[in-house]
Amino acid sequence: MKKSADILILHASELVTLDGYSDKPAVKSDMRNLGIIRDGAVAIENGRIIDVGKSSSLAEKYSAETVINADKKIVLPGFIDAHTHLLFLGSREEELTYKLEGMSYLEILQRGGGILKTVRETRSASIQELVKAGIERLDNMLVHGVTTVEGKSGYGLDVENEIKMLEAYKILNEKHVVDVIPTLLAAHAIPPEYKDNPDEYVDLIIDEIIPKVAERKLARFNDVFVEKGVFTIEHGRRILLRGKEYGLVPKIHADEINYLGGAELAGEVGAISADHLARASDKGLKILADKGVIGVLLPTAPMVLMDYSYPNARKMINMGVPIAIASDFNPNCWVENIQVPMFMATYFLKMTPAEVITAVTINAAHAIGLSHEVGSISVGKKADIVILDVPSHYWINYKFGTNLVDTVIKNGKIVVEKGKLKNREIRS
Ligand SMILES: [Zn+2]
Structure with a gap:
């Protein structure tokens, strides 16, 4: 029996977690140590990140209403x-x-x-x-x-x-x-x-x-x-x-x-x-x-x-x-x-x-004193996630001048899709 999730992101060419720096910021060479999972996946439920790992593992564990295929894209913290x-x-x-x-x-x-x-x-x-x-x-x-x-x-x-x-x-x-x-x-x-x-x-x-x-x-x-x-x-x-x-x-x-x-x-x-x-x-x-x-x-x-x-x-x-x-x-x-x-x-x-x-x-x-809530793709944190339409993080700042954003998830909801705002989701 699969567990249910609201959103499942699968097949990120790179899932940039930045996990492990919530207590202390990254310094020196650790600033380059992004905690990348290849063919990575994230499960989201009730606005929070509930699981992070390889796509093969999360696809087996979860079924979700919304599945995002992040193939050839990278997934990062918002x-x-x-x-x-x-x-x-x-x-x-x-x-x-x-x-x-x-x-x-x-x-x-x-x-x-x-x-x-x-x-x-x-x-x-x-x-x-x-x-x-x-x-x-x-x-x-x-x-x-x-x-x-x-x-x-x-x-x-x-x-x-x-x-x-x-x-x-x-x-x-x-x-x-x-x-x-x-x-x-x-x-x-x-x-x-x-x-x-x-x-x-x-x-x-x-x-x-x-x-x-x-x-x-x-x-x-x-x-x-x-x-x-x-x-x-x-x-x-x-x-x-x-x-x-x-x-x-x-x-x-x-x-x-x-x-x-x-x-x-x-x-x-x-x-x-x-x-x-x-x-x-x-x-x-x-x-x-x-x-x-x-x-x-x-x-x-x-x-x-x-x-x-x-x-x-x-x-x-x-x-x-x-x-x-x-x-x-x-x-x-x-x-x-x-x-x-x-x-x-x-x-x-x-x-x-x-x-x-x-x-x-x-x-x-x-x-801004929020390292235990946001800033990394870690289990328990807010599901604030950005998906960029580039195949690896080396493309960031290499390709510039156009918006690289494909999807933004805020508090576990998709608020930007194919680079466009979903208006109803962003204002209350
Ligand atoms: Zn200023």
Whole structure:
């Protein structure tokens, strides 16, 4: 008598499990050790993975209503985008031309552009408008294989609007099948009202925003943009330690444009991730490796800044820093397709296809504290699975520029089929 399953995936030319890294992220040469099963199979029931193995074995054990033949395709854990600024209103397309004409970030700001333009437009938006924008973006991310997204606030920059953004994330998470993990980033920029006294804005974050966000359980993480002319290391330390008192796990935008010691601070405050790291010191990187802090690298960021200073991923991997890759989706970097930062990680950060896969699955799951739920094809985990229309994982980043996704399964349901969204399944 065969056991029943909801979905049985059979005959994957490669089943990329990434099993075995749920307790600790993959580092060094393990980032290339994907736990591949050839002619692999997965059984899914009630939204969970119930069995993983060879097709011959699972085909004997299970009968399923839906059988997917993944012949000549590869099956992987759903991709996880661990660093996005998903919600905002408005756009900044004209700034691309300004940048090409040589205008600096500061000059664009003085023209009323840059992040402060997005803050103005997001402050005047309703929660419903933000949710609607978020649904469209999540649809597009999902069709490119992303099943979990971290999303930051940071375009409200006051009590009311930071909370509004996080409320929008909460509704978005309920409405859309993609899981959205919210991060408070009140310390994203100095709001115009506080431009002459940033310390007072830091006090507002510490005294009001963090306690209110924590009380309403609107965020899991607390992030700070530590950068020259934005927030200092001391600001970052105060904000992140205060968040910890309220149960918010620290994250840092660290050493992106200038070296300030962000990686060192990540180690000091016990951050779960340190993101960007293009200018991190060797000492800082050693601390990340020793403490297992995930280095979330964002290869699109130096590209859109047009300074082309990419983080040294090879050095970081050699040192044992666990690496994740994310999109940094934001109004200055409108990339909804995670396969773009993935191929950039190969061609600009010199990461192998196998390392990149690890960096957008299990290591990305660690960066958002979900490694026991998602990020690998392991028995008991959520059935978040992507099937790519290529015969081996060596084709990832070798074939690029078109969407490689054939099928996406989210919470045990087929939500993308032959590269197209199944609309009824993705919204509630
Ligand atoms: Zn960011």
